[in-house]
Amino acid sequence: MDKDKQQMIENAVKDILVAIGEDPERPGLVETPARVARMYAEVFSGLKTTFEDYKLFDSTSHTEMVVVKDIHFYSMCEHHLLPFFGLVHIAYIPAENKVIGLSKLPRLVEHCARRPSVQENLTEMIATELANHIPLKGVAVSIEAEHLCMAMRGVRSPQSRTKTFYYSGCFKEDREMKDDFLQAIQG
Numbered sequence: 001m002d003k004d005k006q007q008m009i010e011n012a013v014k015d016i017l018v019a020i021g022e023d024p025e026r027p028g029l030v031e032t033p034a035r036v037a038r039m040y041a042e043v044f045s046g047l048k049t050t051f052e053d054y055k056l057f058d059s060t061s062h063t064e065m066v067v068v069k070d071i072h073f074y075s076m077c078e079h080h081l082l083p084f085f086g087l088v089h090i091a092y093i094p095a096e097n098k099v100i101g102l103s104k105l106p107r108l109v110e111h112c113a114r115r116p117s118v119q120e121n122l123t124e125m126i127a128t129e130l131a132n133h134i135p136l137k138g139v140a141v142s143i144e145a146e147h148l149c150m151a152m153r154g155v156r157s158p159q160s161r162t163k164t165f166y167y168s169g170c171f172k173e174d175r176e177m178k179d180d181f182l183q184a185i186q187g
Contacts, residue, residue: 001041009037046114078116086145138169
């Protein structure tokens with residue numbers, strides 16, 4: 001993040017502190033605006049990057065489902081700028097005898113999660129980004145997450161989990177394939 005944008009965030013945080021009745025010059029808060037600006041640069045870094053960090057490998061025979069489940073993520077709700085976090089599960093059916101390196105899927109999740117979003121859009125974004133980078137016959141993504149905007153404000157329902165799903169290609173067309181994905185991510 002450039003210095004001008006960092007300073008804009010710091011000034012905004014000072015204004016918020018004053019607006020809620022705090023003193024931004026109080027010893028415990030003096031460094032807070034700079035810390036928040038650095039934190040925002042990190043948690044919203046997906047807005048400034050593209051997902052280029054992928055490598056495809058030849059697979060002479062693999063045409064069945066590949067599943068990586070329980071990928072931890074943290075993101076920010078675009079409605080309240082509060083965190084939501086949980087687990088992402090991804091499955092895809094390779095095409096053209098190509099598979100992606102397994103470690104690239106958590107990196108893809110992190111790239112997509114580092115921006116303001118809503119869970120429904122994040123679910124679709126992960127699937128779309130994967131489909132844009134590798135040849136596949138279908139992709140399925142599921143996210144289960146806890147939202148602090150529901151836990152600490154409003155309805156105050158801690159530990160509620162929201163589940164979202166996105167299917168394309170053979171996962172959307174074939175009920176048995178979708179059921180296989182759901183069974184693979186259980187437990």
